[in-house]
Amino acid sequence: MLLKKKVDPKTFDRINFLMDHIEERTASNNHINMMYLNVAMFLRKTCNMTEFSECDITRVIGILRTNGMKLEQVGSRECPGVALYPIYCLLNHACYNNTNYVKFKDLHLELRAQTKIAAGEEITTRYVSSTLGNFRRRRDISKYWFFHCTCKRCEDTTEMGTNMSAIKCSNCRGGMMLPENSLDYKAQWACNSCTNRWDVNRVAEIMDKHEENVQNVDTSDIDKLEEAIYHYSEKTELHSNHYLVVELCHSLIHKYAALSLIRSLTRPENERKVQLCLQVLDVLSKVDPGFTKWRGTILQEMVSSMMVIAKSDWNKKIITEQMFKKRLY
Numbered sequence: 001m002l003l004k005k006k007v008d009p010k011t012f013d014r015i016n017f018l019m020d021h022i023e024e025r026t027a028s029n030n031h032i033n034m035m036y037l038n039v040a041m042f043l044r045k046t047c048n049m050t051e052f053s054e055c056d057i058t059r060v061i062g063i064l065r066t067n068g069m070k071l072e073q074v075g076s077r078e079c080p081g082v083a084l085y086p087i088y089c090l091l092n093h094a095c096y097n098n099t100n101y102v103k104f105k106d107l108h109l110e111l112r113a114q115t116k117i118a119a120g121e122e123i124t125t126r127y128v129s130s131t132l133g134n135f136r137r138r139r140d141i142s143k144y145w146f147f148h149c150t151c152k153r154c155e156d157t158t159e160m161g162t163n164m165s166a167i168k169c170s171n172c173r174g175g176m177m178l179p180e181n182s183l184d185y186k187a188q189w190a191c192n193s194c195t196n197r198w199d200v201n202r203v204a205e206i207m208d209k210h211e212e213n214v215q216n217v218d219t220s221d222i223d224k225l226e227e228a229i230y231h232y233s234e235k236t237e238l239h240s241n242h243y244l245v246v247e248l249c250h251s252l253i254h255k256y257a258a259l260s261l262i263r264s265l266t267r268p269e270n271e272r273k274v275q276l277c278l279q280v281l282d283v284l285s286k287v288d289p290g291f292t293k294w295r296g297t298i299l300q301e302m303v304s305s306m307m308v309i310a311k312s313d314w315n316k317k318i319i320t321e322q323m324f325k326k327r328l329y
Contacts, residue, residue, distance in 0.1 A: 001060045001084065002043075002052050014086040020062025024146045036061055066145065072103065085109050094124035094151040095137060096160075100292060101125070115290035124151075130288035131250065133165035133243035134182060135207055142185075150183055153287055157182045160286040164246065166239035167206060171196035176239060177203070206237055214244050222259070225252040241283050249276050250294075257301050267312065270305040277302035 004012040026033050040057040043049045067089040068082040088101065088109055098115045117123060127145060128137055134154060141149050153159055157178040158166070167189070169175030175193030179200070189198040210232065218224040229248045233240040256265065256273045265273070277298050284294065310327040313319045319327075 001064065002049070002056065005052075005056075011086070015060070015063060015084065018063045018067050018086065018089055020059050021066050021146050022058060022062040025062065025065070069109075071107070083107060088125070091123060091125040093127045093141070093145070093147075093149060094122075095126060095128070095130070095149055096151045096153040096287065097124040097126040098290070099123055099125055112291070114292060130284060130292075130294075131243055131247050134159055134179075135165040135203070136211070136243070139185065148183070155182055162283050162286050163239045163241050164243045164283065164287065166242065167203065167237045168239065169194060169196050170237070210236065210238060210244055214248065217248065219251045219255065222252065222255050225255060246280060246283050249280050252276055253280065253298065253301055260304075265305070265308070267309065270308050273305045274302050274309075277305075 001012075001015060004015060026036070036058045037054075039061060040054040043052065043057055044054070064082060064084060067086075068084050069088075071081045071083055088111060091099070091111075098113065098117050098121070099111050100114045102110045102112060104110070111123075111125075128140055132140070134157075138149060138154055141147065157180075163176060163178075166176040166178055169177055169191040172191060172194040175191040175196065177189045177191055177196070177198055179187045180190050181187040186200055189200060189203050190196070214228070214232070217228045225248060229245060229252065232238050232242070232248065233245045238245060253273060253276050256269060256276075259265065259269075280298055281295070281302075288294070306327065310319070310324055314321070314324040
């Protein structure tokens with residue numbers, strides 16, 4: 001990035017236009033300050049790049065940390081590097097966004113409409129996963145990108161009717177605890193059925209506990225995933241559509257898909273996979289509608305299991321030819 005200043009000034013001007021959030025990152029974090037200093041010293045003294053000032057180096061690090069995108073390597077969880085797409089970075093974020101992107105093998109990026117975009121409507125992208133609920137997602141955006149999202153999803157306490165951050169009321173049956181003001185991090189949470197009120201710190205303690213426990217679930221074990229989904233949707237304070245439950249369902253779908261490559265799934269396993277796909281589709285389609293990669297993957301997995309079930313029923317003469325064709329189409 002620094003070398004672009006000399007060899008490609010036009011591109012560097014585009015890069016230099018981006019935000020670095022240096023002041024916000026270094027205001028209360030001595031570790032970040034030391035990291036910037038160490039990198040600057042290494043480049044200037046060890047690499048003898050004295051033509052770049054400490055300020056130049058610090059700024060491009062900040063730009064990369066704010067706008068950089070991880071390079072994805074197929075079949076690996078490791079990140080081989082970070083890329084910067086200066087034009088794409090000009091797009092504003094919205095959790096309820098109208099575009100997504102595709103990265104190709106040569107690393108070029110293509111932006112595609114996810115939903116219908118009206119003339120004059122702002123084109124937006126999304127920085128974080130749609131599977132995260134308002135409670136965690138808005139805090140992550142504030143922490144890493146230093147702004148407060150006020151999009152259609154963020155301002156809705158129910159998250160488009162999904163209740164992905166809702167917690168069951170401890171005081172009544174059927175009530176859900178939701179923030180009184182979804183855009184205020186410190187707002188109290190109130191039951192939508194009784195007069196019960198919670199301080200946001202109590203909600204944070206509950207969420208921190210469950211998030212830590214979910215991270216420790218063995219996602220390589222189907223039985224453990226099934227137990228976790230039942231536990232968190234039925235035996236805890238979390239709503240059955242809570243984002244932690246949805247993430248577990250998502251993981252289980254992929255685990256069943258991986259298992260189907262090793263052996264044929266049983267009918268109950270295929271039926272369970274269809275059930276999980278319908279649940280995830282029902283929730284995420286409301287907060288992340290349109291043409292998305294996750295939707296294509298889930299639909300593919302659901303249809304593959306539905307076809308296996310239909311074919312089995314047809315071979316056993318359980319269904320007629322007309323019903324078989326109806327299931328396929």
